[in-house]
Amino acid sequence: MKPPPFQYAAPTSVAEAVELLAAHADDDARTLAGGQSLVPLMNFRLAQPGYLVDLGRIEELTRIRTDGDTLVIGAMVRQSDAEHAPEVALRAPLLAEALGYVAHPPVRNSGTVGGSIAHADPAAELPAVALALDAELVVVGPQGTRTVRAADFFVGPFATAIEAGEILTEVRFPRRDGGQSFVEFARTHGNFALVGVASVIETDGATIARASIAMSGVAPVPVRATAAEETLAGSAPDDASIRAAVDAAVAGLSPSGDAHGSAETRTDIARSYLRRGIELALTRAQDRR
Amino acid sequence: MQRHEVTLTVNGRTSTVSVEPRKLLVDVLREDLGLSGAHIGCEHGVCGTCTVLRDGRSIRSCTTFAVQVDGAEIRTVEGLADGAELHPLQDEFWDKQGLQCGFCTPGMLMRACEIVEQKPDVSREEVREGIASNLCRCTGYQFITDAVCAAAARMHSGSSETSGAQA
Numbered sequence: 001m002k003p004p005p006f007q008y009a010a011p012t013s014v015a016e017a018v019e020l021l022a023a024h025a026d027d028d029a030r031t032l033a034g035g036q037s038l039v040p041l042m043n044f045r046l047a048q049p050g051y052l053v054d055l056g057r058i059e060e061l062t063r064i065r066t067d068g069d070t071l072v073i074g075a076m077v078r079q080s081d082a083e084h085a086p087e088v089a090l091r092a093p094l095l096a097e098a099l100g101y102v103a104h105p106p107v108r109n110s111g112t113v114g115g116s117i118a119h120a121d122p123a124a125e126l127p128a129v130a131l132a133l134d135a136e137l138v139v140v141g142p143q144g145t146r147t148v149r150a151a152d153f154f155v156g157p158f159a160t161a162i163e164a165g166e167i168l169t170e171v172r173f174p175r176r177d178g179g180q181s182f183v184e185f186a187r188t189h190g191n192f193a194l195v196g197v198a199s200v201i202e203t204d205g206a207t208i209a210r211a212s213i214a215m216s217g218v219a220p221v222p223v224r225a226t227a228a229e230e231t232l233a234g235s236a237p238d239d240a241s242i243r244a245a246v247d248a249a250v251a252g253l254s255p256s257g258d259a260h261g262s263a264e265t266r267t268d269i270a271r272s273y274l275r276r277g278i279e280l281a282l283t284r285a286q287d288r289r
Numbered sequence: 290m291q292r293h294e295v296t297l298t299v300n301g302r303t304s305t306v307s308v309e310p311r312k313l314l315v316d317v318l319r320e321d322l323g324l325s326g327a328h329i330g331c332e333h334g335v336c337g338t339c340t341v342l343r344d345g346r347s348i349r350s351c352t353t354f355a356v357q358v359d360g361a362e363i364r365t366v367e368g369l370a371d372g373a374e375l376h377p378l379q380d381e382f383w384d385k386q387g388l389q390c391g392f393c394t395p396g397m398l399m400r401a402c403e404i405v406e407q408k409p410d411v412s413r414e415e416v417r418e419g420i421a422s423n424l425c426r427c428t429g430y431q432f433i434t435d436a437v438c439a440a441a442a443r444m445h446s447g448s449s450e451t452s453g454a455q456a
Binding site: 003005008010032035036039040042043052054056105109189190 | 290291293309310311313316332333334337340343346347348349351352353354356357359400403418419421422
């Protein structure tokens with residue numbers, strides 16, 4: 001099928017985009033980022049916005065920069081650009097690794113970092129990365145600019161704290177030391193994952209100092225494996241600690257099943273991939289020391 | 290419905306078309322510019338038969354509105370050959386039987402073009418991984434991989450010979 005008719009504008013500034021969204025609120029105005037989720041939805045007529053505000057011409061949203069210890073990624077930075085950016089490799093290797101799992105390169109050449117996070121697919125990689133790294137999401141609207149913590153940002157499947165008329169402009173990743181890893185299981189590479197695990201582990205001598213672990217695909221929103229994090233913090237970086245952490249995390253999961261995998265299957269996969277992710281992040285943390 | 294002027298440079302030729310914003314790039318190429326090489330398959334970015342290059346990088350032209358790429362440089366399969374001279378990729382697809390029905394071929398060639406241009410010494414494993422973005426239901430991918438690797442080797446050795454001759 002083809003999309004139904006809609007009106008279109010391509011502003012060159014965030015302020016202009018916010019004005020357009022307000023002016024066309026009655027037409028169900030929506031923002032268009034890279035279009036790799038929205039255009040398919042429109043082709044199938046599952047989404048029928050009457051007005052699209054294309055953010056693709058807003059230069060200020062396409063930059064990757066640093067602000068002190070924080071890595072700041074403009075919402076319209078293409079996924080393939082972020083994936084290969086030296087600043088990302090250095091300051092948020094978890095993001096670069098996760099981007100390699102987002103669909104395929106031709107999709108990442110159009111898809112944006114902000115678009116994926118704002119779309120908030122429960123199976124998507126980047127929301128879990130934002131959650132694990134305690135990212136801050138900068139949102140601009142008619143009332144001005146506000147910053148939302150990743151923990152408060154994802155409120156349901158395909159639903160975020162972005163209010164009508166607001167635009168996600170920046171994703172801020174605070175510096176994290178230690179080892180980072182992203183692992184996921186998908187039926188075929190490039191498909192949506194059944195389970196994804198984003199891990200950040202800091203060690204301090206002979207103990208694990210701090211662990212941040214987020215999972216995708218196991219709940220309506222990406223979730224932090226808080227029980228696993230608490231189990232790991234202060235414990236020895238050994239097999240028993242990892243096993244205890246994985247058990248703690250899995251005990252708190254109740255994924256729903258669908259045609260791609262039953263709840264039981266997803267739980268089993270979560271168990272395996274939590275273990276792999278934690279082990280990998282831990283190994284990297286130890287290699288860095 | 291409002292129409293927008295969109296200027297595209299496709300295979301080196303610049304054209305301006307007047308389109309509804311809902312018109313997909315692949316439909317502009319096929320209907321307005323008469324370039325029916327890029328095919329329409331799944332219309333949701335999964336199959337890859339609509340793959341074209343935008344400013345040198347592969348994109349899905351079925352999940353791209355033409356208005357989004359106003360001003361861009363687009364390359365399609367029609368731009369691969371140099372007159373009657375086939376591009377090494379086309380030549381090797383022919384030679385290695387890298388196609389059967391041909392439906393995926395225009396997209397596969399453009400994706401392969403990006404792969405070999407980005408990394409002239411691409412490995413067989415990287416080619417296999419790289420073309421996973423495009424579906425082929427005939428070949429089982431082995432002959433496509435053979436063809437891309439052979440073309441990459443030819444293009445790579447060709448370029449080093451040229452630079453050697455210049456030195």
